[in-house]
Amino acid sequence: MPGPALRINEPSVVHETIDDETIIIHLGTGTYYSLDGCGAEVWALIEAGAGGDQIVSAMRQSHDCEPALVDREVLELLDRLVAEGVLVADDATRPPTPMPEPAGAPCGGSFQTPTLHRYTDMQEFMLVDPLHEVDHQAGWPHAQAG
Amino acid sequence: MPKLAEGALPAFFQQAREEHAAAARREGERERRLRFGDRGVRLRFAGPALVDRLLPALAPRIDARPAAHEVTAGLWEERASPIPSRDVPWRDTDVGPRGLVRAPAGANVMAVHETGSGAITLIDRRARSLLYRVPDAARLPWWERAAPLRPALFWALTGEGRHLVHAGAVGDGERGGALVAGAGGSGKTTVALAALEAGLRYVSDDYVLLHSQPELVAWNLYGTAKLDRGHLARFPTLAEEARVSPAPEADEKAVLDVAASRPGAVAEALPIRAVIVPRIEGGRTRLDRVHRSKALLALAPSTAFQIPFDDGAVVRSLATVVRRVPCFALSVGDRPAEIAQAVDRVLEISAPAAPASTEPVPGRAEVAARGR
Numbered sequence: 088m089p090g091p092a093l094r095i096n097e098p099s100v101v102h103e104t105i106d107d108e109t110i111i112i113h114l115g116t117g118t119y120y121s122l123d124g125c126g127a128e129v130w131a132l133i134e135a136g137a138g139g140d141q142i143v144s145a146m147r148q149s150h151d152c153e154p155a156l157v158d159r160e161v162l163e164l165l166d167r168l169v170a171e172g173v174l175v176a177d178d179a180t181r182p183p184t185p186m187p188e189p190a191g192a193p194c195g196g197s198f199q200t201p202t203l204h205r206y207t208d209m210q211e212f213m214l215v216d217p218l219h220e221v222d223h224q225a226g227w228p229h230a231q232a233g
Numbered sequence: 234m235p236k237l238a239e240g241a242l243p244a245f246f247q248q249a250r251e252e253h254a255a256a257a258r259r260e261g262e263r264e265r266r267l268r269f270g271d272r273g274v275r276l277r278f279a280g281p282a283l284v285d286r287l288l289p290a291l292a293p294r295i296d297a298r299p300a301a302h303e304v305t306a307g308l309w310e311e312r313a314s315p316i317p318s319r320d321v322p323w324r325d326t327d328v329g330p331r332g333l334v335r336a337p338a339g340a341n342v343m344a345v346h347e348t349g350s351g352a353i354t355l356i357d358r359r360a361r362s363l364l365y366r367v368p369d370a371a372r373l374p375w376w377e378r379a380a381p382l383r384p385a386l387f388w389a390l391t392g393e394g395r396h397l398v399h400a401g402a403v404g405d406g407e408r409g410g411a412l413v414a415g416a417g418g419s420g421k422t423t424v425a426l427a428a429l430e431a432g433l434r435y436v437s438d439d440y441v442l443l444h445s446q447p448e449l450v451a452w453n454l455y456g457t458a459k460l461d462r463g464h465l466a467r468f469p470t471l472a473e474e475a476r477v478s479p480a481p482e483a484d485e486k487a488v489l490d491v492a493a494s495r496p497g498a499v500a501e502a503l504p505i506r507a508v509i510v511p512r513i514e515g516g517r518t519r520l521d522r523v524h525r526s527k528a529l530l531a532l533a534p535s536t537a538f539q540i541p542f543d544d545g546a547v548v549r550s551l552a553t554v555v556r557r558v559p560c561f562a563l564s565v566g567d568r569p570a571e572i573a574q575a576v577d578r579v580l581e582i583s584a585p586a587a588p589a590s591t592e593p594v595p596g597r598a599e600v601a602a603r604g605r
Contacts, residue, residue: 101537101545103552108526112537114330114545119534121526209416209538 092138092177093165100173104130111173117210118171122164125150126201129161133174139165152198164201171205237335241322242342246355248319249364253279253307256314266296266303269442269452270502273300274363274389279309282370287381293456293492293499304389306363306382310370318366321346321353332384333541345384345541350377354384363389375478375485379457380440386454387540394446396547399536402436402451402503403428403576408584410436410451410503411561411576412443412554413511414532420511420565422458424572426468426489429458431573434500435491445550449505449557456492456499467569507583508532508560509576518566520575528560559583 095102099115109122109130122130125146132142143161147154168174260280265288267274273296278284287308288295311318323334323344334344345354350373355364363385367373387397401421404410413421425438438459442452458471465472465487474494475487492499510523510531532555533548540547561579565572 098544101548103529103533103548105529105552105555106524106526108524110526110529110533110548112534112545112548114537117330117538119530121530206534209534 092136093133093169093174094136094177095133096172096175102130113171113173116172117207119206119209120171120173121204121206122201123204124199124201126164126203129164129201133168146198149196150198151196157198160198160200164203167203171203237323237327237337239337242334242336242340242344242355243357245319245322245344246342246357246364249353249355249366250307252311252314252316252318252366253277253309253364255316256280256309257307259315260309260313266299267291267294268296268298268300269294269390269454270444271301272390272395272442273303274386275299275303275305277305277307279307280313282310282313283308283367283373286370286373286378289490289493290379290381290455290457290488292490293453293501304361304363306365306385306389308365311366311368331539331541343388343542347377347384350374352377354382354388356385356388375482375488376459379459379486379488380455383440383539384541386442388542390442391540391542391547394550395442395444396550397454397536397540398441398443398451398532398547398551399439399539400441400443400451400532401425401438402441402505403433404436404500404503404506404580405434406500406503408580409506410434410500411507411509411579411583412441412451412505412532413438413509414528415511416531416535418513419531420513420563422460422464423467423513423565423569424509424511424563424576426458426460426464426471427569427572428576429491429495429498430468430471430569431577433573433576434503435495435498436500436503443505443550443554445553449554450502451505452502453499456490458489458491459486460489461486467567505554505558506585507558507579508555509563509579510560511563511565514564514566516566518568518571518575519564520578521562521564523560523562525555525560527562528555 100113102109102111104127107127109127111120129142132145143158146161147157150157256279263278263284265276327335328346329335332345332347334346336343341359343356351368353366365385391397401413402410403425413424415421422438425435429435436451436453440454442454444450460475471489475489477487478485508528510528529552532551536547537545563575
């Protein structure tokens with residue numbers, strides 16, 4: 088991921104960072120995620136409008152770690168977030184942006200692998216009423232055939 | 234995929250309103266009011282059938298006094314209207330997550346088509362008017378009777394600093410309450426029932442209206458609790474009071490009418506002092522502090538995925554909740570008394586050290602008085 092601008096896929100994706108962990112909820116897919124390690128720091132850079140290159144560069148500078156490892160881990164995370172539909176390419180034409188300051192506190196001098204935990208146990212809510220299971224015979228909703 | 238035509242939902246709303254009016258003329262209109270603090274819903278039922286099916290679960294909230302902010306809802310069953318019910322103008326593919334019909338951008342009328350029950354909730358945002366139609370009140374599934382009108386209440390009661398939240402709440406008037414957070418099966422009902430049995434006040438085992446400004450307050454919505462077979466075995470006294478269907482539907486739970494079985498046990502509202510994240514594990518009950526992020530993970534997704542109109546605003550509110558109060562992980566063991574003791578311990582730890590402050594908080598005195 089060389090450096091295309093990325094943006095959070097809002098409003099389908101909602102998120103909050105708390106205690107250096109980011110909770111991400113994709114309302115469109117029913118999947119939710121928690122992002123730990125240095126992931127919250129990466130997320131803050133994404134929120135601030137940084138492109139892939141800028142994020143990698145910022146993470147290299149703020150951590151005392153083998154640069155190749157930072158590159159690999161951060162780019163893998165960004166790729167995964169894009170694959171999950173959490174991030175999308177930002178096609179808007181904007182003037183070059185200065186290196187954003189991350190909104191969150193850095194996770195310390197050591198680099199901790201940003202880990203994205205993926206949860207799918209609530210995808211049923213996308214298909215059925217909260218309190219019961221779908222009737223696979225009748226299907227739903229009972230609308231006119233289209 | 235062709236979009237739902239502009240004007241289709243407003244036209245359907247108008248037709249539905251005529252159906253409701255015709256049903257009310259034929260069956261007779263029955264009016265009831267629900268009150269949740271300064272918010273209220275005026276229910277205009279066409280005939281008695283839906284009154285009997287929907288209102289028992291909402292009995293604690295019935296109040297003849299109009300609220301300061303009130304929404305009106307017309308409710309009827311298709312079979313009661315002399316006007317044949319119109320087919321819905323949307324197709325299966327127009328129905329999105331949580332039953333919300335995909336309307337043109339900026340549409341004033343919204344629709345929620347619920348699965349299974351066939352219930353349709355129509356919302357005219359400008360007129361603050363609701364319509365709720367079901368095919369046949371007698372065939373309303375158990376879950377709709379136990380926790381009725383969820384989309385209507387979600388829309389009518391939520392707003393700035395007020396959200397419907399998928400969580401239980403228990404406590405008392407002196408120390409306040411705890412939100413009990415987690416997805417289905419995590420132990421919310423077990424914790425709420427253990428607390429109820431131990432004499433604590435009950436706000437809910439699954440849905441509350443949460444005010445987050447200026448004070449955190451959980452308001453009761455339903456006076457019911459839903460018991461599965463495990464709950465019936467674990468709480469034999471409450472099981473005797475629960476209504477078990479003689480011919481249960483698939484996955485049907487027994488419904489305990491808490492307000493009727495334990496008069497005075499249902500608290501209209503409690504100030505929230507803590508968040509409890511339960512997990513059913515068996516053995517001995519254990520209580521630990523938990524990171525706020527884990528509490529948010531328990532609260533936010535299961536709430537956000539169930540609310541049709543929210544677009545995630547509730548997640549920001551819930552983040553403020555876990556930042557403001559201590560959060561606990563409760564490993565739910567086998568003995569209800571131990572579970573209740575753990576809840577009691579949470580309330581002891583989390584209650585304000587000083588008596589309630591004198592800061593001018595709207596509704597606070599009312600909450601405290603009703604919570605006792």
